[in-house]
Amino acid sequence: MxxxxxxxxxxxxxxxxxxxxxxxxxxxxxxxxxxxxxxxxxxxxxxxxxxxxxxxxxxxxxxxxxxxxxxxxxVVPGVAGIDLPSWGWLGAMETLGRTLREFHALRDCPFERPLASVVASAQDVVRRGAVNPEFLTDEWRAVSPESLLEQVVAESPYVESAAEPAVCHGDLCLPNVFFDPLTLRVTGFIDVGRLGIADRYSDLALTTIQLYDEWSVDPGPFLTAYGLTEPDRRRLEFYRLLDPLTWG
The missing domain is CATH 3.30.200.20 (Phosphorylase Kinase; domain 1)
Known part of the structure; x- marks a missing residue:
């Protein structure tokens, strides 16, 4: 259409x-x-x-x-994070961290994205052989999608037990966040089709790996501005692996 x-x-x-x-x-x-x-x-x-x-x-x-x-x-005003010049990266990480904290603190959200349903989506993508290898790291491409899925399923009970429910964007990558190119404040979020109540680490994991992959920076300033100085590395790695298995 x-x-x-x-x-x-x-x-x-x-x-x-x-x-x-x-x-x-x-x-x-x-x-x-x-x-x-x-x-x-x-x-x-x-x-x-x-x-x-x-x-x-x-x-x-x-x-x-x-x-x-x-x-x-x-149209959301400003510039997508993926297009920000390098001089603005530090300031953008700090404003994004503070803004995401406010995002996660929203209340009365009628939408949910339970972990079980996300894992089920990954299982369907893997079953159909639809995993896009471009979304995987070199390390992950060295093994089969089925093996990656087994890691996700095995780790799910821990992640479920440690989850901290919050209103999550669901696809918080740099193209989906816009900034004022002068003040570096967040001007808006787009593509919220996966928004819902979920573990806040589902957003944190995707954003931190994007900062590392796309900007080649340490995401520490983002996490500090968010208020998280000692993140749960186990959950970060889990959601970094789960996300690419859900697109296909």
């Missing part, structure tokens, strides 16, 4: 099965009929998050037909 009207420019669509367009100050994310349910979930999460006062996109419109659906949202 394509968005209604003319003048839309195609932009990159990330990892989900959607097409993304921009026209002026509006973003349109569109899917085929089999993706409507997931896009509806993102629509509802986007609306909820905007209603909390958290900097984020807002829902502009929803268009649905037999061919699929389009979610129209406002």
């Amino acid at each position: 394509i968005p209604p009207g003319d003048g839309w420019d195609v932009i990159d669509g990330g990892e989900s099965d959607t097409s993304v367009y921009r026209r002026g100050s509006v973003i349109a994310k569109c899917c085929a009929a089999d993706g409507v349910s997931a896009l509806e979930g993102e629509r509802d999460r986007t609306a909820w998050l905007a209603g909390t006062g958290t900097p984020s996109a807002t829902v502009v419109d929803w268009v649905e037909s037999d061919d699929g659906a389009c979610l129209l949202t406002s």
